[in-house]
Amino acid sequence: MKTLTYAFWGCIAILAASLCKVMARLDDTRYITAYTGLNSTGAHYHFTGYVPDLSEMQMNDSISSACGTGIWILYDGMNYSSNPTGYFCSTPAVSKCWNYKDVCQKGSSLRYAGSPYGLNDDYYNLYEDNDFHGKEFKGNTNAADLGDLDQAVSSLIVIGQSAWTFYSGQDFTGVSVCVYTNATVTNADIELDFIILMDMLGLPDNSIRSVARGCLGELVAGAEPAVPGPRLN
Ligand SMILES: *[C@@H]1O[C@H](CO)[C@@H](O)[C@H](O)[C@H]1NC(C)=O
Ligand SMILES: *[C@@H]1O[C@H](CO)[C@@H](O)[C@H](O)[C@H]1NC(C)=O
Ligand SMILES: *[C@@H]1O[C@H](CO)[C@@H](O)[C@H](O)[C@H]1NC(C)=O
Ligand SMILES: *[C@@H]1O[C@H](CO)[C@@H](O)[C@H](O)[C@H]1NC(C)=O
Numbered sequence: 160m161k162t163l164t165y166a167f168w169g170c171i172a173i174l175a176a177s178l179c180k181v182m183a184r185l186d187d188t189r190y191i192t193a194y195t196g197l198n199s200t201g202a203h204y205h206f207t208g209y210v211p212d213l214s215e216m217q218m219n220d221s222i223s224s225a226c227g228t229g230i231w232i233l234y235d236g237m238n239y240s241s242n243p244t245g246y247f248c249s250t251p252a253v254s255k256c257w258n259y260k261d262v263c264q265k266g267s268s269l270r271y272a273g274s275p276y277g278l279n280d281d282y283y284n285l286y287e288d289n290d291f292h293g294k295e296f297k298g299n300t301n302a303a304d305l306g307d308l309d310q311a312v313s314s315l316i317v318i319g320q321s322a323w324t325f326y327s328g329q330d331f332t333g334v335s336v337c338v339y340t341n342a343t344v345t346n347a348d349i350e351l352d353f354i355i356l357m358d359m360l361g362l363p364d365n366s367i368r369s370v371a372r373g374c375l376g377e378l379v380a381g382a383e384p385a386v387p388g389p390r391l392n
Contacts, residue, residue, distance in 0.1 A: 185254050185347040187278040189271060191227035197258050199224050206231075209270040211238045222266045226256040230273060230316065230353060232291050233259065233266035240293050247290055251353060253278075253346035272316040272353075274299060279351050281319035283370060285312045290357065301371045303330045312367040317381075318353045322374035329368045335376030336362055354381045 195201035201223070204216045213219045222233065233248040248263035272291070274280035280299065285308055287293030296308040305312065317323055317338050327333035340352040358364070
C-alpha cells in the first residue's frame with residue numbers, strides 16, 4: 160500500500176502554488192465525491208463506503224458527475240438491486256473526474272468493487288445478477304462454497320495481480336475457468352488492475368460453486384501473462 164498522505168513538505172511560501180501541486184503525491188485511498196451537476200459542480204457528497212440508499216444524503220436520483228479512485232458502481236435502485244439498465248454505470252479511476260451518461264444519472268445506491276483495504280489488493284466480487292446487481296459474495300481467500308450465492312453468480316469483478324479459478328462444483332471440483340485481470344488504470348505510480356465480466360466466461364449462468372486463488376483451470380480468461388512472473392500467483 161502506498162503512503163496515504165499528500166506530501167506537501169517542501170511547499171514553502173515562496174514557491175508558486177502550481178509547483179506545490181506538482182510535488183503533491185497521489186495516494187491510493189478509495190473514495191468517490193459525487194456531484195449533482197455536470198463537470199464536478201453543484202451540491203456534492205464524499206463517500207468512502209457502501210451506500211444502500213443515497214436518499215439519506217439527499218443524493219437520490221441526482222448524481223451527474225463524480226471524482227474518485229476505485230471501481231465505484233452506481234445503481235438505479237436502492238440496495239444495489241433494481242432492474243439492470245443494461246449499462247455498466249462505473250468508471251474505474253485513480254484520482255480522476257468524469258460525467259455520468261444520461262442513463263446513469265438516476266443513481267439510488269452506490270458501492271465499490273475490490274478489497275476494503277488496499278486499492279489494488281487481490282480480491283474478487285461475485286454478483287447475483289447481471290451488471291453487478293444484487294447480493295454479493297466477495298473475498299480474498301479460497302472459498303469451498305459460495306454461501307447464499309451458490310449457483311447464483313451472474314457477473315463478477317476481479318482486482319489485483321493474482322489469478323482466481325472459478326469452479327462449477329463445490330470444493331474446487333467440476334469444470335474450472337481461470338481469470339486474470341486484463342485492464343489497468345494508473346495515475347502517477349498508483350495502479351488499479353481489474354477485469355469486469357458481464358457473463359460467466361463460457362460456464363453456464365449460475366454455475367459457479369467455489370473459488371481458489373491462482374490459475375488452476377484449463378480455460379483461461381483475461382490476459383494470461385506471456386512470461387510467468389509476478390502476476391502469476
Ligand atoms: C462541461 O465541460 C465541458 C468541457 O469543458 C463543456 O463543454 C460543457 O459545456 C460543460 N458542461 C456544463 C454543464 O458545465
Ligand atoms: C429515489 O428516486 C426515485 C426516482 O425519482 C424514486 O422512485 C424513489 O422512490 C426514490 N427513493 C427514495 C428512497 O427516496
Ligand atoms: C433495502 O434494505 C433495507 C435493509 O435490509 C430494507 O429495510 C429495505 O426495505 C430495502 N429496500 C428496498 C427497496 O429493497
Ligand atoms: C477482458 O476480458 C474479457 C473476457 O474475455 C473481455 O470481455 C474484455 O473485453 C477484456 N477487456 C480488455 C480491456 O481487454
